[in-house]
Amino acid sequence: MAKSNNTIIHWFRWPLPYRITLIVLLIILVFGEIISIVEPNEFPTTFDGIWWALVTVSTVGFGDYVPRTYLGKGIGIIMILVGASFVTAYFATISAAAIKRQNSYVAGDVAFTGKNHVVIIGWNAKANEMIESLHLVKxxxxxxxxxxSLKGAPLIENVHFVRGNPSIDQTLQKANIIAADAAIITADQHKNEHDADMNSILVLLTLKGVNPNLYCVIEILTEQQANNASRAGADEIIKSYKLTSHFMMSSYLAKNGLSQIYSELNPANGNLFQVLPVADKLVGKTFKDASHELLESESILIGIKREEDTKLNPPLSYKISAQDSLIVFTH
Structure with a gap:
């Protein structure tokens, strides 16, 4: 009795579509075998009987095989009464499962199973712009x-939506953060600057806790929290308060539509900032000589990064060492 109960429990643990599919297949096979035995002249092989059972319960009814005897017709009636209900239930279950899956996807409840993806935290105009740029570049x-905060997924190609608090492990697990390539944390537009930075740093700590090797870019709105973001393990800190103020001041000083030039800095337009290691042939050369060589490959040398010190447009006589990195603007 215990073994029988375990079998029943195991059966009911199967997903409903699997159970209905198995029952339908069983009905087709059993009645196909029975009809081939009862009417061997009309159904010479078991396969002919199975074909008739499949066509009959699916309500297609080609009429190429038809039982002739009363017993055969009675078997057909029983099969229709039993089988058609299960076939209807089968298609209804499949449809309901598909609709449920779609609704779950839109609601952000479906876990992502891909790898080497980019995770963007927070939906806002910046996130939308980044997604559009990344679609063009990659x-x-x-x-x-x-x-x-979103009630439903923004229906954008190659974007999988996960609804939840990014500072909770379960949410990050649904985003498959372990297999992610990088994470970009945007500031929460619904909070004041201080609270937004604190929330971003909390998310950063959670990301690094789940995947310490994950490359993380974080947006910080206040100077006070920049050091905390660094201590929390940020690989790149975007100080938007500085970037915005510098761009605005440059536009004011230029007074000649400088803001239109900023759009060309978008990677989607084919122009990229890159930090590259120094090639052996450039070691010991001046900034001027290195600039001339890089121009041959359509790259503009704009600065040198030496450890934590960054120099944009250094003196032309500046000597490049093997430990430096080159900041270039390239296609």
């Missing part, structure tokens, strides 16, 4: 968007 790159 059209096949998968993106996972995590946000707890």
């Amino acid at each position: 059209p096949h790159k998968q993106i996972v968007l995590i946000d707890d």
Whole structure:
């Protein structure tokens, strides 16, 4: 009795579509075998009987095989009464499962199973712009968007939406953060600057706790929290308060439509900032000589990064060492 109960429990643990599919297949096979035995002249082989059972319960009814005897017709009636209900239930279950899956996807409840994807934290105009740029630069790159304010997924190609608090492990696990390539944390537009930075740093700590090797870019709105973001393990800190103020002041000083030039800095337009290691042939050369050589490959040398010190447009006589990195503007 215990073994029988275990079998029943195991059966009911199967997903409903699997159970209905198995029952339908069993009905087709059993009645196909029975009809081939009862009417061997009309159904010479078991396969002919199975074909008739399948066509009959699916309500297609080609009429190429038809039982002739009363017993055969009675078997057909029983099969229709039993089988048609299960076939209807089968298609209804499949349809309901598909609709439920779609609704779960839109609601952000479906876990992402891909790898080497980019995770963007927070939905706002900046996130939308980043997604559009990444689609142009890397059209096949998968993106996972995590946000707890959206009611439904923004239906954008190659963007998988996960609804939830990004400072909770379960949310990050649904985004498959272990297999992610990088994470970009945008400031929460619904909070004041201080609270937004504190929330971003909390998310950063959670990300690094789950995946210490994850490359993390974080947006910081206040000077006071920049050091805390660094201590929390940020690989790159975008101080938007500085970037915005510098761009605005430069536009004011230029007074000649400088803001239109900023759009060309978008990677989607084919122009990229890159930090590259120094090639052996450039070691010991001046900034001027290195600039001339890089121009041959359509790259503009704009600065040198030496450890934590960054120099943009250094003196032309500046000597480049093997430990330096080159900051270039390239296609």
